[in-house]
Amino acid sequence: MTPRGTTPTIVDVAREAGVSIKTVSRVLNHEPGVHESTRDQVLKVVEALRYRPKQSARSLAGGRSFLIGLLYYDPSAIFVGSVQQGATVRCRELGYHLVVESLHNDAPDLRQQIDRMVMALRPDGMILTPPLCDNPEVLAALRENGTPCVLMSPERDLRGVPSVRMDDVHAAEEITNLLLSLGHQRIAFIKGPPDQSASAARYQGFVNALRAHGLEPDPELIQPGAFTFESGREAAHQLLSRRQRPTAVFASNDDMALGVLAAAQRLGLPVPNDLSVAGFDDSPTAALVWPPLTTVRQPVAEMARTAVEMLVTGQRPDASAGPADEADLHKVLRHELVVRDSTRAR
Amino acid sequence: MTPRGTTPTIVDVAREAGVSIKTVSRVLNHEPGVHESTRDQVLKVVEALRYRPKQSARSLAGGRSFLIGLLYYDPSAIFVGSVQQGATVRCRELGYHLVVESLHNDAPDLRQQIDRMVMALRPDGMILTPPLCDNPEVLAALRENGTPCVLMSPERDLRGVPSVRMDDVHAAEEITNLLLSLGHQRIAFIKGPPDQSASAARYQGFVNALRAHGLEPDPELIQPGAFTFESGREAAHQLLSRRQRPTAVFASNDDMALGVLAAAQRLGLPVPNDLSVAGFDDSPTAALVWPPLTTVRQPVAEMARTAVEMLVTGQRPDASAGPADEADLHKVLRHELVVRDSTRAR
DNA sequence: CTGAAAGCGCTTACAG
DNA sequence: CTGAAAGCGCTTACAG
Numbered sequence: 001m002t003p004r005g006t007t008p009t010i011v012d013v014a015r016e017a018g019v020s021i022k023t024v025s026r027v028l029n030h031e032p033g034v035h036e037s038t039r040d041q042v043l044k045v046v047e048a049l050r051y052r053p054k055q056s057a058r059s060l061a062g063g064r065s066f067l068i069g070l071l072y073y074d075p076s077a078i079f080v081g082s083v084q085q086g087a088t089v090r091c092r093e094l095g096y097h098l099v100v101e102s103l104h105n106d107a108p109d110l111r112q113q114i115d116r117m118v119m120a121l122r123p124d125g126m127i128l129t130p131p132l133c134d135n136p137e138v139l140a141a142l143r144e145n146g147t148p149c150v151l152m153s154p155e156r157d158l159r160g161v162p163s164v165r166m167d168d169v170h171a172a173e174e175i176t177n178l179l180l181s182l183g184h185q186r187i188a189f190i191k192g193p194p195d196q197s198a199s200a201a202r203y204q205g206f207v208n209a210l211r212a213h214g215l216e217p218d219p220e221l222i223q224p225g226a227f228t229f230e231s232g233r234e235a236a237h238q239l240l241s242r243r244q245r246p247t248a249v250f251a252s253n254d255d256m257a258l259g260v261l262a263a264a265q266r267l268g269l270p271v272p273n274d275l276s277v278a279g280f281d282d283s284p285t286a287a288l289v290w291p292p293l294t295t296v297r298q299p300v301a302e303m304a305r306t307a308v309e310m311l312v313t314g315q316r317p318d319a320s321a322g323p324a325d326e327a328d329l330h331k332v333l334r335h336e337l338v339v340r341d342s343t344r345a346r
Numbered sequence: 347m348t349p350r351g352t353t354p355t356i357v358d359v360a361r362e363a364g365v366s367i368k369t370v371s372r373v374l375n376h377e378p379g380v381h382e383s384t385r386d387q388v389l390k391v392v393e394a395l396r397y398r399p400k401q402s403a404r405s406l407a408g409g410r411s412f413l414i415g416l417l418y419y420d421p422s423a424i425f426v427g428s429v430q431q432g433a434t435v436r437c438r439e440l441g442y443h444l445v446v447e448s449l450h451n452d453a454p455d456l457r458q459q460i461d462r463m464v465m466a467l468r469p470d471g472m473i474l475t476p477p478l479c480d481n482p483e484v485l486a487a488l489r490e491n492g493t494p495c496v497l498m499s500p501e502r503d504l505r506g507v508p509s510v511r512m513d514d515v516h517a518a519e520e521i522t523n524l525l526l527s528l529g530h531q532r533i534a535f536i537k538g539p540p541d542q543s544a545s546a547a548r549y550q551g552f553v554n555a556l557r558a559h560g561l562e563p564d565p566e567l568i569q570p571g572a573f574t575f576e577s578g579r580e581a582a583h584q585l586l587s588r589r590q591r592p593t594a595v596f597a598s599n600d601d602m603a604l605g606v607l608a609a610a611q612r613l614g615l616p617v618p619n620d621l622s623v624a625g626f627d628d629s630p631t632a633a634l635v636w637p638p639l640t641t642v643r644q645p646v647a648e649m650a651r652t653a654v655e656m657l658v659t660g661q662r663p664d665a666s667a668g669p670a671d672e673a674d675l676h677k678v679l680r681h682e683l684v685v686r687d688s689t690r691a692r
Numbered sequence: 693c694t695g696a697a698a699g700c701g702c703t704t705a706c707a708g
Numbered sequence: 709c710t711g712a713a714a715g716c717g718c719t720t721a722c723a724g
Contacts, residue, residue, distance in 0.1 A: 007465065009717055020695045025719065033693055052465035056405035057717035060700045064719095065402065066466075067445075081426045088448040092459070097467060099413075100446050102434040113438070119353065119398035120412075121443060229634050255634060262636030265611065285631040288575050288601060290608030355701055366711045371703065379709060403701035406716045410703095 008049040017045040028053055055097075059122070066096050068311055069123035069147075071114075071132050073105045079129055079300055083152070086301030087127060090308040099123060103138075105131050114141045125311030127152060127304065133163075148314065150307040153298075155197040157330045162310050164303040166335045168198050171296045172205025172252070173212075174337050175278050178294070179248045180213050182345040184276060188221040188246035190235045190256050196227070202252040202280060221246050225256050232259025240267055240275070247275065247346045254279035254286050257293055261342070272344035282338050291341035299333045306331055354395040363391040374399055401443075405468070412442050414654055415469040415493075417460075417478050419451045425475055425646055429498070432647030433473065436654040445469060449484075451477050460487045471657030473498060473650065479509075494660065496653040499644075501543040503676045508656050510649040512681045514544050517642045518551025518598070519558075520683050521624050524640070525594045526559050528691040530622060534567040534592035536581045536602050542573070548598040548626060567592050571602050578605025586613055586621070593621065593692045600625035600632050603639055607688070618690035628684050637687035645679045652677055 014021040019038060026034050027042040034042075045051075059065045068091055072080060084098070091098045101117055103110060117123075118141075125148045132138050133151035139161070142149050151163040179187050189206050192199030207217050220242065223235035232251050236259060239246055251257035257279030264271050271277055271291055279286060282297035310331070360367040365384060372380050373388040380388075391397075405411045414437055418426060430444070437444045447463055449456060463469075464487075471494045478484050479497035485507070488495050497509040525533050535552050538545030553563050566588065569581035578597050582605060585592055597603035603625030610617050617623055617637055625632060628643035656677070 011717080021718080022695055022720095023693090026694085029719085035693060038693080050461070050465075052462060054406070054468065054717060055466045056402040056411065056468070057700090058719075059402035060400070060406050060702080061717075061719040063700080070446075080430065084426065084446055085448055088446055092447070097463070098446050100416075100430055100434055100444050101438070102431055115396070116398060117443065119396075120401045122400065122402070258634045265636055285634050288604045288631050289635055290611055357701080367702080368704095368711055369709090372710085375703085381709060384709080400701060403716090404703075406718080407701075407703040409716080 008051045010051075010053065013042065013045050013049060013051050016049065017042045064124055065122045067099050067121055067123040068096050068308055069117065069121070069126040070098055070100045070129070071126060071138070072100070072102055072129045073132050082300035083127075083129060083304040086304030087308050090305040094308065094312050096124070096308070096312060103132060105135060110135075110137055111141045114138060115145065118142070118145050118147050123147065125150065125308075127307045127311070128154075130154070148311055150310050152303055152307055153198075159326065160329070162307075162314065162329045164306045164310070164331045164333060166298050166303070167332050168201035169205040169208065171335045171337075172202040172250075172280070173209040174205075175250055175280065175294075175296060176206050176209035178337065178339065179250060179276060179278060179343065180209065180215075182248075182276065182343060184248040184346055185215070186218070186221065186244065186246040186248070188223065188239045188249045189217070190223045190225040190232060190239075190249065190251040190260070192225060192227045192252050192256075199227075199252065206250060206252075225252070227253045227255060229255045229259045229262075232256025233263045234259075236260040236263035237267075240264065240269060245275075248278070248343070249275065250278045252280050254281040254283040254293060254295055257295070257342075258285060258289060261289060261291075261293075272342055276343040276346070278343055282336075286338075287340070293338075294340050294343040295338050297336040297338050299335055302333050306333065354397045356397075356399065359388065359391050359395060359397050362395065363388045411468045411470055413445050413467055413469040414442050414657055415463065415467070415472040416444055416446045416475070417472060417484070418446070418448055418475045419478050425498075428646035429473075429475060429650040432650030433654050436651040440654065440658050442470070442654070442658060449478060451481060456481075456483055457487045460484060461491065464488070464491050464493050469493065471495065471654075473653045473657070474500075476500070494657055496656050498649055498653060499544075505672065506675070508653075508660070508675045508677075510652045510656070510677045510679060512644050512649070513678050514547035515551040515554065517681045517683075518548040518596075518626070519555040520551075521596055521626065521640075521642060522552050522555035524683065524685065525596060525622060525624060525689065526555065526561075528594075528622065528689060530594040530692055531561070532564070532567065532590070532592045532594070534569065534585045534595045535563070536569045536571040536578060536585075536595065536597040536606070538571060538573045538598050538602075545573075545598065552596060552598075571598070573599045573601060575601045575605045575608075578602025579609045580605070582606040582609035583613075586610065586615060591621075594624070594689070595621065596624045598626050600627040600629040600639060600641055603641070603688075604631060604635060607635060607637075607639075618688055622689040622692070624689055628682075632684075633686070640686050640689040641684050643682040643684050645681055648679050652679065 010021045010024050013024045027039050088098045127150050129152045133154040153165045154163050157163050225231040225235050249260050251260050260277050264275050269275050279293045279295040282295045286293040286295050356367045356370050359370045373385050434444050473496055475498045479500040499511045500509050503509050571577040571581050595606050597606050606623050610621050615621050625639045625641040628641045632639040632641050
């Protein structure tokens with residue numbers, strides 16, 4: 001019997017089951033070559049004793065920590081909640097746990113912070129979210145200490161470094177197509193900041209869709225923006241005070257679209273009656289304004305799930321199987337068009 | 347010298363510094379009774395070798411995991427981002443790490459999920475956020491396996507169980523006082539759902555403030571709500587179609603206040619010119635609407651920091667110091683009034 | 693199909 | 709002020 005008040009160890013299970021601890025270990029790790037009856041017997045005892053192997057012992061002996069690290073920067077990022085939801089659930093399913101670390105993208109001791117975490121915890125893999133996944137210093141630190149990484153929505157894919165993303169170009173095309181199909185011809189576009197690759201991708205999608213319909217983007221209707229509420233408001237003020245107003249505005253993220261809504265309201269232009277507005281991201285706010293925003297939902301939780309899987313599955317640090325197929329390294333997940341009340345046929 | 351390509355261990359440090367591993371251990375753990383010159387020598391070697399003790403080894407030998415668990419339920423909760431920001435930063439400062447687990451409040455295997463995590467990781471403490479911190483099953487499971495907990499904003503404080511919260515009554519008083527000081531007399535209030543204690547507390551604060559000014563709450567101006575956007579919209583429609591409209595609405599959370607904004611817009615009532623609106627929570631959305639919401643900011647990140655501290659500091663599982671002072675167990679942190687453009691003097 | 697031995701890298705008593 | 713020994717609870721080769 002296990003001493004009362006003490007948590008059972010593998011030794012207790014082995015004694016109780018009448019086998020060696022090695023056999024218990026084999027059963028617990030799903031290793032092949034254990035007689036079915038032996039396995040059943042062990043599992044029965046495990047159940048009875050409510051035994052769970054201790055992570056620190058497994059980690060010390062086996063060299064795997066069963067920990068996945070999540071590095072993120074902006075606490076207000078719409079991302080965080082969904083990333084975590086997806087990542088923790090998938091981790092649990094796979095017998096892993098998620099350790100979260102918030103870093104400052106421009107902290108002087110960024111490298112030290114990462115080293116410290118990696119050396120202490122030895123996570124079996126690390127998920128990087130923007131903007132950290134585009135920080136060369138972070139990537140270099142992780143590569144040096146040999147921690148496998150998956151980048152979530154990086155600016156651009158790196159050869160040999162796994163990543164998960166959605167297709168911004170395609171999604172922007174779909175939003176634009178929606179507006180076109182509603183009969184809009186004068187569609188304005190508010191761009192993101194030039195230093196983010198999503199900005200160019202979304203604009204590209206917008207242009208693609210127009211051209212596919214035989215239209216050319218009208219320079220008068222293209223405004224710069226910064227992915228912020230304020231920049232959206234300013235851009236909208238410009239656009240809506242033109243002699244010939246657009247009948248629809250596609251703001252390339254939700255925060256800017258909210259700014260457009262505010263500007264329209266300020267100018268007494270009812271949305272969607274006199275103006276259709278579309279955003280991009282499906283931020284929590286998008287559904288909490290009037291009218292609720294038509295937008296694109298990034299599959300954030302799914303991306304996180306996928307990242308965990310790639311980390312747990314691709315455990316071949318020595319690349320014994322030869323260089324992994326580059327295409328398999330970069331996954332693109334399907335987004336979702338969310339049509340709400342801010343868009344209407346003209 | 348440390349073998350190349352291998353991460354240094356305590357043995358390498360000891361050899362290089364010409365001391366025993368026990369002495370290295372003492373230095374690293376800030377134990378007293380080490381000669382200053384010895385300490386310096388050890389630290390120099392630690393630095394040179396970039397040595398960091400391995401958590402799994404420390405944990406296995408020492409019985410402390412240096413892990414703090416964070417249990418949460420709702421991924422969309424405004425909480426998550428700030429909780430994590432506060433908790434991870436404080437953890438890092440104290441040499442701990444944060445493991446996050448998302449649970450379903452009504453999952454059938456809730457208890458198992460918790461047991462599994464605790465048995466595997468042996469976190470030194472656990473932070474519970476609403477609604478998990480009010481779930482008796484969760485609390486029982488944690489108590490049984492002896493994991494110290496801190497409850498964040500629980501419905502009610504439990505004897506002997508540490509908690510951190512803000513003062514809802516006081517904050518609601520302040521919002522009401524603000525509206526009163528702006529000259530509003532007909533102030534409507536939208537309540538939260540009766541099963542959440544914050545609802546009653548915020549209403550209490552509202553009533554307190556009115557009475558302090560010699561006013562009585564007008565039943566005509568009190569509406570039920572459910573802390574959701576929709577319930578706020580409905581309540582506002584009721585309130586704003588009265589023969590004698592209120593000049594201000596205090597919605598007891600931001601989501602409902604956003605609903606009020608939507609309703610006012612629908613009815614062509616400009617905010618704040620014809621109607622002042624105040625919320626509660628300072629959700630991310632509060633600043634992303636027009637006009638931006640006057641509200642109360644919960645000190646969420648600070649609460650999380652404090653929770654980590656309580657867990658790390660109060661490491662006396664056997665209560666050797668006698669029953670801790672009940673008052674010290676329940677911390678109340680200062681909130682912040684956020685005055686924006688949705689409120690104006692009438 | 694199963695087991696005895698060694699060892700992962702630390703900390704905890706215990707000495708001196 | 710410092711150290712030698714034992715042990716935490718597992719997994720990894722290695723045998724048979």
